[in-house]
Amino acid sequence: MKSLNDSLREELNAILKEDEFSNLIEKEKLDLNTLKKAFDILLKFKSNPDLKDKARGEFENYLINHLKINN
Incomplete structure (x- = not known):
């Protein structure tokens, strides 16, 4: 049985594949x-x-730190 988090991840993946978002x-x-x-x-x-x-x-810190390291 899928957990709620697994279901939410699947929804995110589906959204990210939509043309509007993938573009x-x-x-x-x-x-x-x-x-x-x-x-x-x-x-x-x-x-x-x-x-x-x-x-x-935490979300913001992760993104900021990732961008600082990779740019």
Whole structure:
């Protein structure tokens, strides 16, 4: 049986494959693995509403640090 997180990941993958988003990802030269890892960070904190600010901060930090390292 799939977990909720697995279902949410499948939904994200389906959305990322839609023409509108895949064109934007290609145009902006975004890394799909980075987007998926950042999404996993949000999933990590989703079960506790008190941690929504922490989730947002961790998500932002992950993306910022990844971009700093790779640029």
